[in-house]
Amino acid sequence: VPARAGRRPLSRDRVLAAAVDLADAEGLEAVTMRRLAAALGVEAMSLYHHLPGKDALLDGLLDTVVAEMGTAVAARSGEAADWREALRLRCLSAREVMLRHPWVPGLMNARTTVPAGLPRHYDAILATLVEDGGFSYHLAHRALHALGTMALGFVQEPFAAGAGAADDAGTDAEVAAAMAADLPHLAAMVAAESHAGDEQVLGWCDSQAEFEFTLGLLLDGLAAAHAAETPAG
Amino acid sequence: VPARAGRRPLSRDRVLAAAVDLADAEGLEAVTMRRLAAALGVEAMSLYHHLPGKDALLDGLLDTVVAEMGTAVAARSGEAADWREALRLRCLSAREVMLRHPWVPGLMNARTTVPAGLPRHYDAILATLVEDGGFSYHLAHRALHALGTMALGFVQEPFAAGAGAADDAGTDAEVAAAMAADLPHLAAMVAAESHAGDEQVLGWCDSQAEFEFTLGLLLDGLAAAHAAETPAG
């Protein structure tokens, strides 16, 4: 239970920062409107002036951590010489953030909404693959699924709900235009993959095919590692 | 809300089966002592005669699903010609079970205890790798971590707590002996890896090293797939 600082007025950011600290220290189940308020030296009902409710608090927790992951990735992005090293550093940075906040993966797949900053991470990974690595959007799409768990520290299907713009969503065309501007590679990938075939499950992702692709990568890699350890066998 | 069947007396298995149905139909947050009791046509307090409490109910849910995964894997295990196909079929079977019970991964890493049947799955995977594939225990250990997510449908560090024998645990030596009898490959792997080096983090697993190994497999595989799609580039 952290000591409450001064008497600054409450704000959304201050509430979320205190909630992250509370979850880190005592686990997510300790993040209760009443206990969080007590940690801030305030009554539970005061929190409702800065967040609409518990659900918004949980979504805000994930937004906060996704933003932290962005700064962690940016801090080391200069070291990378090629796409492979860039992705490796990104995954290691994501892992460090998750080790600081072990409650994040569980919360992530409990929520149905997509954290606000997440599509930007997907777009950045695609940029590395397509621009630096010269990947096709098709293979980059598969890479995104294969690396998803490790690049972000949790399993998350992109585009499960309305990723990207949410509150100020206008017509579909406006949303698509906004996405193309902010998330150019994500938009290009969706466009490329949507016209590729008609057999998609679950919207335009064939999650069974993605699963089998990732599984094949791992099994091929293990077979190669095995061949290397027993050249004669 | 399923119609309650007959008037058979309650039992642990009947309670757990109803809880799985309730979680499948309405989500894990609907699995409440009061609502589960209502689905069984009984008062909430009656459940305490068959399960010690909510925690035991949640652990029982996972035990039930892990057992279901065992039968799903066994149903297709005859088709496999080699270790690679055996593991592939196992992962596909695990995935099918998880698609039936999408609340399992979230519950799994919320719990601290290890489901009763889980070590047996690890032992079976090791048996495939070591006996059929001729893997060393060292590489089999890494393969277990690399495939963990896909082979079981969730991320789970083995041996986080007291895996294997739990209630009737005697001395450490007795536990080790029981493990060697029931889970021979798991016991052999722990023995082999424990003497290999002194730099282990988190008990005898160096989870950072396992993470980097898996990451390398995926990046190597993506590089190879990229080389295959652009032979000239």
Added chain:
DNA sequence: ACCTGAACACCGTTCAAGT
């Protein structure tokens, strides 16, 4: 032995009231 009702301590949230 198995099931029950009332009660306790907690939770998220609403609402009318304070300043």
Added chain:
DNA sequence: ACCTGAACACCGTTCAAGT
């Protein structure tokens, strides 16, 4: 505008009581 207290509907669980 920001914060509060009382209240409501829910939760897991204890306990004494029923059969």
